[in-house]
Amino acid sequence: MSKKIKVLMVDDEEQFRSTTKKILNKRGFETVLAGSGEEAIDKLSENPDVVILDIKMPGMDGHQALKEIKKRSPHLPVIMLTGHGALPSAQEALTEGAFDYLAKPCDIDLLAGKITDAFRHTTTDDVPVPAIEKTVVEVMIPMEHYTTMNENDTVQKAVEKLRDSFSAKISTSRLMETGHRSFLVFDDSGMVTGIVAITDFLSVIMPAYLSAPKPSMADSMQYSTMFWSGMFTREVRQLAPKKIKDIMSPVPPAVDADDNLMEAAHMMVHNQERRLIVMKKGEVVGIIREQDLFFEIEKILRK
Numbered sequence: 001m002s003k004k005i006k007v008l009m010v011d012d013e014e015q016f017r018s019t020t021k022k023i024l025n026k027r028g029f030e031t032v033l034a035g036s037g038e039e040a041i042d043k044l045s046e047n048p049d050v051v052i053l054d055i056k057m058p059g060m061d062g063h064q065a066l067k068e069i070k071k072r073s074p075h076l077p078v079i080m081l082t083g084h085g086a087l088p089s090a091q092e093a094l095t096e097g098a099f100d101y102l103a104k105p106c107d108i109d110l111l112a113g114k115i116t117d118a119f120r121h122t123t124t125d126d127v128p129v130p131a132i133e134k135t136v137v138e139v140m141i142p143m144e145h146y147t148t149m150n151e152n153d154t155v156q157k158a159v160e161k162l163r164d165s166f167s168a169k170i171s172t173s174r175l176m177e178t179g180h181r182s183f184l185v186f187d188d189s190g191m192v193t194g195i196v197a198i199t200d201f202l203s204v205i206m207p208a209y210l211s212a213p214k215p216s217m218a219d220s221m222q223y224s225t226m227f228w229s230g231m232f233t234r235e236v237r238q239l240a241p242k243k244i245k246d247i248m249s250p251v252p253p254a255v256d257a258d259d260n261l262m263e264a265a266h267m268m269v270h271n272q273e274r275r276l277i278v279m280k281k282g283e284v285v286g287i288i289r290e291q292d293l294f295f296e297i298e299k300i301l302r303k
Contacts, residue, residue, distance in 0.1 A: 008043055078118075
């Protein structure tokens, strides 16, 4: 979508508000903060497109704030946040006019997807519109949010960067932003040449003789796992200076950004792939993963 979606984030926990704003802004949203239900009502003057509203707050709680929001702006979509032990309260909010709800802690990718869903259900004239099935580009992880490496980088550097993709993510008791379990590999010209997942690191440290012809009975003892002590550390250290191109897997199949989700699902199942690269006008613009499609399954069933 060309329009930047403005999100009103309402929660009484300051750290959660600031963390959420940082993450959502990084994903292209414009985020306005409110620390209470009363403040949220005042912030409606800033014309948010979507409201994220915590149910449990002192003073005006989420239910009271929701009723007031719907009274002032009936078609403004509101996503409720609730603890796992308060799901009935969140489901009650649906009958009060909430667009949807999420249990805390919630995954940032899922939250971002629901914000986009909510925005799609309204027009700039505040008139509800029918739900339209998403295309791949609306579900994928954009390349700027995915880890990439050069094929001539060392395995050690790749391990460190993949580790950093986890440790650099921000989380609170209510929000989780997780790292990705793989990265795309590019050559010096900017062409994608492969992909490396955590399973590739594990596969490459396996001793070569495990894939060799089976030994004779006389030699079988040296293949026993009883002799594997220390092998993991030794193989990892020998792997460190190798280049990524020596361990990477082939480039995943490509799906077009404008393709529908069934096409992506079919390609994953048919090719036994957990992720696909997303292309637009000959360029890689993102990755769509099996969990991204799973989130869509969950949303459809919830509706």
